[in-house]
Amino acid sequence: MRVVLGSAHVVSPIGEGLAASLQRMREGGSALQHIALSDGPAAVVGKIPEDLLAPGPDRLYHLVDRVLGNVLDDLDRPQLNERWGCYIASTKGDIEALASADPDHARLPFLADHIQRKAGFTQRPWIISNACASGTSAIAIAGAAIARGHIDHAIVLGVDVLSRFVLRGFQALHAVSEAPCIPFDAARNGTSLGEACAAVVLTNDPAILKNKLGTFLGGSIAHDANHISGPSRTGEGLVRAIQGACDKAGIKASDIHAINAHGTGTDYNDGMESIAFERCELSAVPMSGYKGWFGHTLGAAGILESILALEALDRGWVLRNEGLVNAGVPGKVNALLKDERTTGDLLLKTSSGFGGCNAAVLLRAWKP
Amino acid sequence: MSTDSITTLRQDLKAQIISHLNLEGRTVESIADDMPLFDEGLGLDSIDVLELIVLMDKHYGVRIADPKQGREVFQSVATMADHIQANR
């Protein structure tokens, strides 16, 4: 049985849709911009263009509806019966609602209710909140659910929007840079927050997909057990997640053609990842993180980045680390400075988050 | 600065640390002036450094711009007191 991915859609600071987003990445630089907060320090963030998503209190729901609607249209609006699963990845959902007249809307199940009603799922959606590893975790779980026969198809959707709550918190941790983030660079000094919604369908029946993106080979989740906000210096959790995914997929490190890393632009995260990649004998594999273009989109990140990296690989590209000038990480890695052509098709996607949670998935590009 | 005021500053600091970091069950007497604040000793971590930087600024008017500098300043109550005296 193959688990196939397809009918994906994205809305992020670099725009809407896979083809348009990829073109934007190939031809243009960072979409990160400076913003001023009325009651806090200035920041550099990735913001979805206003012509795609207007300001307002229901912004999160409009964003989700737009992406979900697009995916369902692409599937010709099927009956989402008990053979359909829904896996939602989000770290904070509608967190700004906490300060509003309806604080209960900040509860993540409220977002799941909205999605279930809008789409018409018979099954209750899963909400997976594994910090910044939520998106990749959701892909791993959806793929496993199909492989185990729980369901035949799944919609995996990741979303998070910019909020004062999160931005002020990251600033308090000294985790955000005052310039656009530069993952893996020697001069990196923090991440840039972003926002996005990304969704993809996984299925054991590729006939339902008008647009096929790739196949899911295996995934894994593992913990650092080190510190709630600082990663293990030796990458314990990430090494285990990568090895677990490889074991599941029946592949060796030397089979991997491209890595899409988490690459937040913080000193500790990127350092840890480089050590983990070297420990897994992946030092020579073309590697990049995409956050230099649109920032750290939290719950959406693993899904947004997997989709774009697969799309790139389908078209024969491994994209660069946008903003990287001079790699400076303790582990030996092949951090791309320029886009590279490739005939390879095997992608490793990794994500790491607070709580010491790490997730890895192996995806094979769809080549005609 | 007199020995008395050094002692007072150190005692005040200990009380502030306990209150600011919510160290339930800790008394001022149980924190020695040169007890290591991190790892063994008081068991503080990198997040606590950030909170202590805020404490230094708000309560003692001493700014520490870079958290990495923090580790040296926050070795012990004695080093914190020294830094405050030198910079306020």
Place this chain on the structure above:
Amino acid sequence: MQRGSSFASMEAMRILSTTIYRNGRFSVDGKELARSAGDLDHDLTKAWTAMEVELPRFVRMDRSSKLVSIAAAPFFAADGALSKYPKDRIGMVIMGTHGSMDTDQRYLDQLEAENHASPGLFVYTLPNIAMGELSIQHGLHGSGLCLLSDAPDIPQLHDACDILLHDHDMEAVICGWSNIFAGSAEATFMVVTAGKEGNWDNDELERIFNEHG
């Protein structure tokens, strides 16, 4: 054979042990370990003290993390249900409805009152941090899922355990419901393993997870 939410055949799962924290009362496999009826913080401290675990970190944690630590503690005792399992083969599936909202509120209150974002509070404003604290405490390197739902979703917990046991190769899973918000706390935790003699019963679990006695 009990199944979760699908018609596909699934391998049997066995529940080895259960802890319940509710209304200040904490019990393991029906045996009461602690009982308290003070305020929430007092009750949590009382239950933790009864565990007789040396952990200076406990008093520094937020309430969600304390509750999860308490609910899982008996499993890690010398004769506990997890005592014989390798630490990197113990998975975690923790479900709740409010996630980290107890701490989210505290963080937000301070942000609004003083225009100060506390780093010590902010690090706890994610639903999975409690799971992270548990993994640090016991050196757990295995797989884990933080799930959210309006109420305990037994079929979803079943399917999550099935995935962690059979796809992520865990040997045992700490699986349960933990929720703390607005001065109220409840947790129901289980140790789940794969096994020929399955005893997972959806109806029985619905009853256990949802009783408010």
